[in-house]
Amino acid sequence: MTDAPSVTDEPIERIGPEQGGGPPALLPWTLVVEDEGWEADLEHGAWLPCVGDRVDFIADGGRQRTYRVRDVIHTVQRSASERPPVYAEQHSPNSTVVDGPGDSAPRELRAGLPRVVVIPEG
Numbered sequence: 116m117t118d119a120p121s122v123t124d125e126p127i128e129r130i131g132p133e134q135g136g137g138p139p140a141l142l143p144w145t146l147v148v149e150d151e152g153w154e155a156d157l158e159h160g161a162w163l164p165c166v167g168d169r170v171d172f173i174a175d176g177g178r179q180r181t182y183r184v185r186d187v188i189h190t191v192q193r194s195a196s197e198r199p200p201v202y203a204e205q206h207s208p209n210s211t212v213v214d215g216p217g218d219s220a221p222r223e224l225r226a227g228l229p230r231v232v233v234i235p236e237g
Contacts, residue, residue, distance in 0.1 A: 182233035194223035
């Protein structure tokens with residue numbers, strides 16, 4: 116009879132957010148209320164809603180509004196380590212460049228805040 120491998124009592128060292136660890140589903144996102152013409156970023160991480168989920172909003176005066184998630188939009192762009200420095204650009208930093216040498220497939224991406232688009236619930 117062979118002994119089963121022993122399990123050590125050593126604690127598992129968790130990696131932090133700077134190493135890609137931490138709660139996998141908590142992140143800041145932007146709430147977009149198109150029908151009312153406003154949007155706002157969350158100031159801390161929260162669960163990302165899915166299409167069809169209900170979002171309750173409590174206004175300053177205590178009035179509660181109920182919304183349904185219509186769309187979740189994720190935005191990614193080339194990592195800053197792959198983009199040319201601003202001083203090397205032929206266009207201003209705020210201009211939109213359609214074509215150019217940076218149109219090759221990126222090796223690294225960075226993500227923007229997800230945009231959670233909601234509509235008022237009946």
